[in-house]
Amino acid sequence: MRFVNGERKSERSICLGEVNVLAPGEVVENVEILGGLDSLRSKLPLDDEIEKMAHSYKALADPIRIKVLWSLSLSDLCPCILKEILDLSDSKLSYHLNILESAGYIASRKEKNWRIYSLTERGSSVL
Incomplete structure (x- = not known):
């Protein structure tokens, strides 16, 4: 836990392949709601686009x-x-x-x- 501008901010870990990435709790929650990292990747346009x-x-x-x-x-x-x-x-x-x-x-x-x-x-x- 850390403080930013007097507010308490939580940090959580999210698994990125074989690596765990520390990110703000709300970002990790949003990624999980959207189906995880693989789901986010699949929503990106293809490289040719x-x-x-x-x-x-x-x-x-x-x-x-x-x-x-x-x-x-x-x-x-x-x-x-x-x-x-x-x-x-x-x-x-x-x-x-x-x-x-x-x-x-x-x-x-x-x-x-x-x-x-x-x-x-x-x-x-x-x-």
């Missing part, structure tokens, strides 16, 4: 890409307009558009000689 999520979150981890999303939330736009309002080179804009499109945040369509980008529902949901 975690990888997809990480890829998706990485696509949002750049201020330029956030600006692209905000720009497309105002209107569907072509790269020639995006590069002007964001002050980017063609290659830099293309790089960021490809990342956002592969993550499903934006979509493009071809109209004659033009490519028009728009925000997807997924893209709208993060703004």
Whole structure:
């Protein structure tokens, strides 16, 4: 038993494979209510799903890409307009558009000689 901010806190041991781990009593109780450590592990998404999520979150981890999303939330736009309002080179804009499109945040369509980008529902949901 230990005291934290004047409150008495109990500690309990929980078996983690062949190792016993000392954890706060309430955490151990919650883990037991949820069916134990193996049950918690089984509720985690599969590794490939975690990888997809990480890829998706990485696509949002750049201020330029956030600006692209905000720009497309105002209107569907072509790269020639995006590069002007964001002050980017063609290659830099293309790089960021490809990342956002592969993550499903934006979509493009071809109209004659033009490519028009728009925000997807997924893209709208993060703004």
